[in-house]
Amino acid sequence: MRKSFSKAQLMLENTVNELEKLKDVANDQQRERLDRARVQIQSLQNQMILGISYDNE
Template sequence: MATRQSVENCIQQCEDALRFATQEYRDASRQEHDSTFDDLHFSTAQMELENAVNTIVILNNSANQQQREQLHRMRLQVQQMQNRLILLNHDR
């Protein structure tokens, strides 16, 4: 069974990744096609989101029903941001 602390740590990791990705999304949206856009930070944001999803998947296997519900909601948020970054990146 997943511990309460491990779920809290996972949620915190996801929230941190979401904050970073949101900032990068805003920056990239403002930059549009500007060559000064920092692709490294953008890629890092995508990688952090992917790591967060992977952590959720692993933790979900040992979570109780309430934890799984909490992790599922967080996964949806993370995947929504991943999709936004992908669509923004393809627009460039």
């Protein structure tokens, strides 16, 4: 299970890095959308680390 968790975290981190690269060639509107996506991904990473699940609410 820990291996799956680490793999998922690595995939999310790689996605954040790709979003940052895309910002270099994006216009203002695209950068804003990329930033929102980055925040969502980082929020998911934090939820995973803290073991928080909002599906049960």
